[in-house]
Amino acid sequence: MRLNEVVFTDAKPVEGYGPGFFRIGGQVIRGAVIAGPKGTGTWGGYDDTAALLDLAGQIDVLFVGTGPEIAHIPDDLRSTLEDAGIGVEVMASPAACRTYNVLLSEGRRIALALIPV
Structure with a gap:
């Protein structure tokens, strides 16, 4: 069996979340968050399209978390x-x-944009 090391660039996994916050790569971020190949940071929500469009060409899929329940x-x-x-x-x-x-x-090649639970 051959094993390959996965390189995440600056993307870090989600380690936890709770009311109003997310913990990603050891960093706690309050409010909406964006995570992906450029790292992790705050996100301005649905009106902040510029932060999401900056990911074009770097990702194939963006997962949008709409809070505690799925929503459009x-x-x-x-x-x-x-x-x-x-x-x-x-x-x-x-x-x-x-x-x-x-x-x-x-x-x-993915990224994540989250509204808090």
Whole structure:
């Protein structure tokens, strides 16, 4: 069997979350967060499309966590991201964290945008 080391660039896994915060790569971030190949930081929510569009060409899929329950994201946000070549998967934030961690461990080209639970 051959094993390959996975390189995450600056992407770090989600280690935990709770009311109003996420812990990613040892860093606690309060409020909405974005994580991916450029690292982890705060996110301005659905109106902050620039931060998400900066990921174009670096990722194939963006997981959008909509808080404690799954909800629709604005249609114009989805259209803008898809027009930029970014696939969008919407789910509740806990599910988005789990899915992101699994695919990150596989070395996939992904990012995460989360609304707190």
